[in-house]
Amino acid sequence: MSLKFDLISVDGNARRGRVHTAHGDFETPAFMAVGTAATVKALTMEQVAATGTQVILGNTYHLMMRPGGDLVEKMGGLHKFSGWHGPILTDSGGFQVMSLSNLVKMKEEGVEFTSHIDGGIKHFMRPEDSVHIQHQLDSNITMVLDECLHLPTTRERAEKNVDMVTRWARRSKEAFIDRDGYGIFGIVQGADFKDLREKSAKALTEIGFDGYAIGGLAVGEPQSVMFDMIATTTPHLPDDKPRYLMGVGTPLDILGAVERGVDMFDCVMPTRAGRTAQAFTRHGTLNMRNARFTDDKNPIDDKCGCPACKLSRAYIHHLVKCNEILGATLLTQHNLWFYQDLMRDIRDSIEQGRFKEFKDEFIKKYIKENKDEQQ
């Protein structure tokens, strides 16, 4: 397999690295902007790039429904289709099948489901199908199909799950067509059972992947459980491959996960928040709908260099109040900019051996002054 990862430096368990793909490199720890349906919602790809985003995530479930894997392949792949010419990771579609579809039936062979998007046609997705669609999308990083359990769950259910997704991971790897600058990641499961997480990590490492994701977390469990599961898992993953915590998370989640050895993240939080008037700042989040911003001449965050922060909170508040599209655009770009500034600061602090110091200082400011979140 041929997705190259350089581990540049470590600071405690926090890691500073670089992933090389056929469509360029990205620095880790990395935050991937979520580009569900071949668009990071409300932004042009130029606006996404301006935030410092180096890699985006495409959702295979949405893309297989609309416009379909065949169409994207015919159009020359997701990069050409969407105009994002940097690295792209795609999920397997499994998570959305289970959260967005109807009549989901898990079988050893694969997963059966229907979707309202195409009027309830019955679909059957095997691990091989997911890999094939991601190949059609020309994704730089393919994720294996897995089954993501809701927490809490029983030990019996979690054990069966680990065994099956391990078999699926093996089938996925066998189906993956190896190319230079492309890779496939396995996904560690095991619910909140430490020994099952360890078992899953070891089994996947034995199969051998270009990177390892930690799945099935940030599904409602307390942050401490999530951190425990990460700390349990990462020691059993190879040092020379990137580690990806799926669907996470808040700035504080990310800091805690980096501290425990995670390299890659994705989350809808900054982009979705941007469409619901929430702004991330170094002093916590702001609800821009709040009337106290009506005549506030300050920028959202005076440390931020994004286009929204060249304007006033009053203007952003006005746009939000009038339901103007520009409000969503500016806030989405601001939030991604904030996340990418955070990732850059994290990377710098690891290189300089002061990650913990940076983390503590960030959290102190972020929590202490976070008035909106406490309201």
Added chain:
Amino acid sequence: MSLKFDLISVDGNARRGRVHTAHGDFETPAFMAVGTAATVKALTMEQVAATGTQVILGNTYHLMMRPGGDLVEKMGGLHKFSGWHGPILTDSGGFQVMSLSNLVKMKEEGVEFTSHIDGGIKHFMRPEDSVHIQHQLDSNITMVLDECLHLPTTRERAEKNVDMVTRWARRSKEAFIDRDGYGIFGIVQGADFKDLREKSAKALTEIGFDGYAIGGLAVGEPQSVMFDMIATTTPHLPDDKPRYLMGVGTPLDILGAVERGVDMFDCVMPTRAGRTAQAFTRHGTLNMRNARFTDDKNPIDDKCGCPACKLSRAYIHHLVKCNEILGATLLTQHNLWFYQDLMRDIRDSIEQGRFKEFKDEFIKKYIKENKDEQQ
């Protein structure tokens, strides 16, 4: 008064000029992008500028309702508030009062109305009030308050209207605070009565304005009537002041009006069309929702240099079908880009003394191959 206008060259009745304002110049014939509520819908101001737009229009009615003249003044004016640092023209609010408000009562003193936006509070707007709000907005070009009649109307009604809006125009000019690089335009009315149009034009010229608008057209009458009224009006306006046809229009409307001596235009058409999946091209308009674009690798218009035209029709169709905000953004920017390309071509052709040739060629291509509009 101190809004400078240079008439650079003429070709028949078509004019090539330049307006100088306190916030920079704009070339005429000019198309003003409509920035209703301190935003050109779906675009950042950087994206607006990239289209070649040099001047935008703000709607006083919307802005007085939200966020209010006092607030915009407190924030340093519309340029600073919105981040558009080029020239801004504002309408008087009169047109929207009559089309969007309830319980409208016209009186000699002004217009009384209620609006749903602020929960039905009774407002009274005198010509002096409109000028004052536009001053608060820091608009470079203030428009006088007028009353826009629906067509058809009676001669008696139209005559009364001309007399009253002339008195209002005088009051507006008296209320206008003269500053360097700022000006006020009168608005010619007279419905579709040639002698009343002439009377209105002469009366306004006698009062003396920085520019003259032609109002009360493009309100449902045939294009030939509109062209007749323009041709009747422009000979009675001074050559050394810009002329502005309000709320117009299609590319063909603009070409016909330029031919008859108009210098400035504004219309929601390119921006509104961008939010309803319509794309302007040199070969007519396209409905991007149409399934025939599903796998169309061509750009919307292969002569266009906008960001949307670096992508395929298939991608734009996909975005439209998924109701993605980016679809509205890309199409809005493309349409404005198309309009500004048209204005640039018009200006070049006038300078080169080949306006009529350019016009005929443009129309031939635009109409002949305009399949969608005929569907």
